Amino acid sequence: MSLDTGSASAALVRAATSETRLARSILIVVAxxxxxxxxxxxxxxxxxxxxxxxxAEFVAALGDPETLSAILLTLTVAGIAVPLNLVFxxxxxWAIAKFEFKGKAFLTTxxxxxxxxxxxxxxxxxxxxxxxxxxxxxxxxSYGIKIxxxxxxxxxxxxxxxxxxxxxxxxxxxxxxxxxxxxxxLSLGATGWQTFWHVTLPNIKWGLLYGVLLxxxxxxxxxxxxxxxxxxxxxxxxxxPLQVEILYNEYNFVAAFAxxxxxxxxxxxxxxxxxxxxxxxxxxxxxxxxx
Amino acid sequence: MxxxxxxxxxxxxRQPSVIPGFGLALGVTLTWLILIVLIPISGLIxxxxxxGWSQFIQLTLDPRTVNALTISFGTAFIAAVVNLVFxxxxxWVLxxxxxxGKRVIDxxxxxxFALPTAVAGIALTTLYAPNGxxxxxLEPLGIKxxxxxxxxVVALVFVGLPFVVRTVQPIMEEIDKxxxxxxxxxxxxxxxxxxxxxxxxxxxAGLTGFALAFARGVGExxxxxxxxxxxxxxxxxxxxxxxxxxxxxxxAAATAIASVMLLLSFxxxxxxxxxxxxxxxxxxxxx
Amino acid sequence: xxxxxxxxxVKLAFVVGSLQLGxxxxxxxxxxxxxxxxxPTRELYKExxxxxxxxxxxxxxxxxxxxxxHGGSGKQARSVIDGLEADVxxxxxxxxxxxxxxxxxxxxxxxxxxxxxxxxxYTSTIVxxxxxxxxxxxKDWSDLVRDDVQVITPNPKTSGGARWNFLAAWAWARAANNxxxxxxxxxxxxxxxxxxxxxxxxxxxxxxxxxxGLGDVLLAWENEAYLSLEELGPDNFDIVTPSISIKxxxxxxxxxxxxxxxxxxxxxxxxxxxxYSDVGQKIAAxxxxxxxxxxxxxxxxxxxFADVKLVTIDEFGGWKEAQPKFFADGGIFDQIYKPGQ
Numbered sequence: 001m002s003l004d005t006g007s008a009s010a011a012l013v014r015a016a017t018s019e020t021r022l023a024r025s026i027l028i029v030v031a032x033x034x035x036x037x038x039x040x041x042x043x044x045x046x047x048x049x050x051x052x053x054x055x056a057e058f059v060a061a062l063g064d065p066e067t068l069s070a071i072l073l074t075l076t077v078a079g080i081a082v083p084l085n086l087v088f089x090x091x092x093x094w095a096i097a098k099f100e101f102k103g104k105a106f107l108t109t110x111x112x113x114x115x116x117x118x119x120x121x122x123x124x125x126x127x128x129x130x131x132x133x134x135x136x137x138x139x140x141x142s143y144g145i146k147i148x149x150x151x152x153x154x155x156x157x158x159x160x161x162x163x164x165x166x167x168x169x170x171x172x173x174x175x176x177x178x179x180x181x182x183x184x185x186l187s188l189g190a191t192g193w194q195t196f197w198h199v200t201l202p203n204i205k206w207g208l209l210y211g212v213l214l215x216x217x218x219x220x221x222x223x224x225x226x227x228x229x230x231x232x233x234x235x236x237x238x239x240x241p242l243q244v245e246i247l248y249n250e251y252n253f254v255a256a257f258a259x260x261x262x263x264x265x266x267x268x269x270x271x272x273x274x275x276x277x278x279x280x281x282x283x284x285x286x287x288x289x290x291x
Numbered sequence: 292m293x294x295x296x297x298x299x300x301x302x303x304x305r306q307p308s309v310i311p312g313f314g315l316a317l318g319v320t321l322t323w324l325i326l327i328v329l330i331p332i333s334g335l336i337x338x339x340x341x342x343g344w345s346q347f348i349q350l351t352l353d354p355r356t357v358n359a360l361t362i363s364f365g366t367a368f369i370a371a372v373v374n375l376v377f378x379x380x381x382x383w384v385l386x387x388x389x390x391x392g393k394r395v396i397d398x399x400x401x402x403x404f405a406l407p408t409a410v411a412g413i414a415l416t417t418l419y420a421p422n423g424x425x426x427x428x429l430e431p432l433g434i435k436x437x438x439x440x441x442x443x444v445v446a447l448v449f450v451g452l453p454f455v456v457r458t459v460q461p462i463m464e465e466i467d468k469x470x471x472x473x474x475x476x477x478x479x480x481x482x483x484x485x486x487x488x489x490x491x492x493x494x495x496a497g498l499t500g501f502a503l504a505f506a507r508g509v510g511e512x513x514x515x516x517x518x519x520x521x522x523x524x525x526x527x528x529x530x531x532x533x534x535x536x537x538x539x540x541x542x543a544a545a546t547a548i549a550s551v552m553l554l555l556s557f558x559x560x561x562x563x564x565x566x567x568x569x570x571x572x573x574x575x576x577x578x
Numbered sequence: 579x580x581x582x583x584x585x586x587x588v589k590l591a592f593v594v595g596s597l598q599l600g601x602x603x604x605x606x607x608x609x610x611x612x613x614x615x616x617x618p619t620r621e622l623y624k625e626x627x628x629x630x631x632x633x634x635x636x637x638x639x640x641x642x643x644x645x646x647x648h649g650g651s652g653k654q655a656r657s658v659i660d661g662l663e664a665d666v667x668x669x670x671x672x673x674x675x676x677x678x679x680x681x682x683x684x685x686x687x688x689x690x691x692x693x694x695x696x697x698x699x700y701t702s703t704i705v706x707x708x709x710x711x712x713x714x715x716x717k718d719w720s721d722l723v724r725d726d727v728q729v730i731t732p733n734p735k736t737s738g739g740a741r742w743n744f745l746a747a748w749a750w751a752r753a754a755n756n757x758x759x760x761x762x763x764x765x766x767x768x769x770x771x772x773x774x775x776x777x778x779x780x781x782x783x784x785x786x787x788x789x790x791g792l793g794d795v796l797l798a799w800e801n802e803a804y805l806s807l808e809e810l811g812p813d814n815f816d817i818v819t820p821s822i823s824i825k826x827x828x829x830x831x832x833x834x835x836x837x838x839x840x841x842x843x844x845x846x847x848x849x850x851x852x853x854y855s856d857v858g859q860k861i862a863a864x865x866x867x868x869x870x871x872x873x874x875x876x877x878x879x880x881x882x883f884a885d886v887k888l889v890t891i892d893e894f895g896g897w898k899e900a901q902p903k904f905f906a907d908g909g910i911f912d913q914i915y916k917p918g919q
Binding site for chain 2 (some may be wrong): 020027045091198288
């Protein structure tokens with residue numbers, strides 16, 4: 001294939017360590033075709049449909065008070081759920097990555113569990129736990145505490161669904177980094193908290209940010225689980241993805257896709273930030289991906 | 292539970308370490324895990340255990356339930372296979388080749404992680420419906436995607452793609468060129484190098500990605516209901532059947548199906564973790 | 579363009595501000611009631627809520643905010659059972675309110691007798707929505723089982739409207755076969771073989787028919803059919819009224835258990851009664867619901883309704899009998915969907 005190689009054996013080696021130009025092109029076309037068909041076209045559809053009637057309609061659709069309250073609610077729910085899972089994720093990663101103990105694999109599996117549980121079930125478990133027919137429901141009601149069909153229920157379902165995200169990112173990264181940095185700091189007389197703030201946290205901050213980004217994207221975009229616990233009260237308990245469904249069901253397709261486009265923009269922003277992180281801190285993040 | 296039995300022999304529970312904060316970290320982890328995950332899930336199991344064994348078996352062996360589970364697992368399996376094949380190709384292209392727009396494509400792979408599933412469902416239906424861009428091209432060929440089981444597969448391929456790419460990609464990045472050169476100097480051609488040397492090394496990562504995509508696909512709801520057609524025995528997925536049972540006020544059947552799915556996803560996760568442990572032992576990917 | 583954008587931003591800021599003011603106001607003096615309703619009533623209650631709030635303010639000097647929640651009738655009933663604090667429910671069929679009454683005891687068993695016309699302030703019926711010019715020449719139920727016809731209807735398990743569709747088809751087939759229920763079941767089973775998609779709600783089915791271009795005929799609430807003509811263009815669709823249909827009675831009920839806990843009984847009762855007033859009946863007719871007292875509505879609105887022979891749910895023994903017989907787990911709907919039949 002290449003003419004500039006000196007000896008025949010070098011050409012042979014080259015032939016066996018890389019594909020022919022034809023194979024290369026075919027592989028690239030197949031891969032790109034797949035990405036276009038399954039990823040880019042759906043994304044493009046969202047924006048095309050949203051802008052079908054022009055940018056003015058798009059902006060007007062987002063200015064609707066019910067849509068605004070859905071945006072506000074989504075920000076609130078994610079604003080509560082993500083920090084909670086951030087603290088949990090760091091604690092879990094610390095325990096699992098820095099120590100050897102019995103039952104670690106089992107614990108890891110339990111942490112992963114919400115990841116593979118159907119979102120419908122994630123919502124259902126809270127209905128069964130706090131619903132009017134449950135053991136807890138009437139007690140909570142007698143104290144006037146509302147969980148289901150209110151913000152706490154939405155937060156709980158969201159926390160459940162995004163539970164493993166931060167921990168999942170941090171565990172492999174912290175396992176890779178080992179404990180020598182911390183041991184050094186401790187031997188120099190640092191306290192545990194000092195070690196954590198000044199040694200561990202700087203080491204994991206990009207992986208942590210990456211985990212938080214994904215966690216946040218999922219928290220804002222969750223549909224199945226929150227749909228089960230929301231109650232769909234207009235302007236009250238509809239998050240953005242639920243608002244998309246409602247608008248869609250009202251034949252208000254431009255508005256539905258406008259909210260969807262907002263969510264998609266959020267997704268794109270997540271990806272841009274993530275790529276920027278990778279560009280600057282590729283080594284560290286490559287390690288965090290290894291799971 | 293594993294913890295309680297092992298904590299009786301406390302000196303063995305964990306290996307000694309100078310790193311502080313084990314108690315605090317594990318305490319926070321367990322508290323949070325118990326509150327958010329374990330109590331709600333045991334609530335579900337407790338509800339379905341109230342059914343009694345024979346009723347539970349009867350509910351789960353109901354032909355409609357079995358069918359819905361078969362459809363969910365079948366389509367998720369096909370989608371995971373599609374993702375395994377194309378995901379490995381895509382990862383290979385991204386790791387090995389240079390072409391314009393590569394970084395954009397690389398970033399786009401994570402889109403399904405970040406894009407809300409309901410949005411994906413509506414967008415895919417708009418595309419693949421008989422009057423959509425892609426659907427209208429396939430229609431004359433007699434191929435129907437939206438509102439058939441094929442539509443479910445399309446949605447699940449979308450949802451599961453990043454799992455395969457993102458598990459295989461870092462392993463590919465680490466493959467030493469020397470291995471391939473060694474194979475070549477020993478007389479292997481490119482096909483032999485790939486099939487005998489490279490692919491076996493990628494197997495554990497590929498399997499993990501496959502299993503993750505599969506597990507995610509089985510439970511997927513938001514993107515599927517828009518595109519599936521939702522015909523009983525044809526394109527009705529198990530999560531939808533749970534919703535239908537709930538709307539019939541049939542909590543018993545809903546919790547029974549949910550428990551079966553829960554059990555299966557837990558088993559799948561265990562298998563994934565076992566694959567990872569095995570690959571770690573064999574290839575030493577993670578310290 | 580830029581002035582447009584500026585206007586948009588100002589509007590946005592204004593709305594955010596008013597939202598916050600609104601929520602502060604809410605916490606202080608306002609009474610809030612929640613109407614849990616089904617899918618197609620969104621437009622109806624949007625207008626009715628505004629009218630009632632105005633009336634309540636004029637009568638009592640108090641302001642009232644009416645929140646609404648819409649979704650499939652069965653899903654909405656389940657939410658109320660699980661604790662959604664509805665003051666009133668306005669659902670697609672009796673069976674769903676019965677389910678709430680039975681499961682929670684928050685609604686008395688005799689709720690139907692508390693308002694006129696079995697607590698249905700407006701009724702509707704089931705009609706066919708076909709493509710413009712009716713290219714398949716669909717005139718009546720018998721045309722729906724022709725080989726070249728595909729029918730769109732939602733799933734009777736999850737949609738109240740679809741249950742009315744099912745029973746309307748059954749009613750026609752029974753009448754056409756001299757009251758033979760076995761023949762009617764055969765017809766309905768045939769009919770569902772022509773259904774390519776079972777959406778979970780009436781709105782989803784309309785979207786499938788209208789946006790996706792699937793099917794030749796949509797079985798729809800009369801009010802939904804007219805609304806989709808209005809919203810999605812009269813140039814694209816026609817409405818066909820079959821020879822026999824069913825009188826669909828979407829009932830309303832006060833949720834006593836919730837209004838007593840919240841102290842909203844008076845306003846919630848007034849809200850339901852207002853549906854029967856001339857204003858309520860006018861608004862219902864305007865949104866293509868057949869008002870219980872047509873004489874109170876605008877005659878021009880009433881004229882739009884086609885004459886059709888309507889059977890009632892009583893011919894099926896009422897919902898208490900029809901619900902378990904046709905739609906419960908293992909009921910007739912499940913039987914006609916058994917594979918291999």
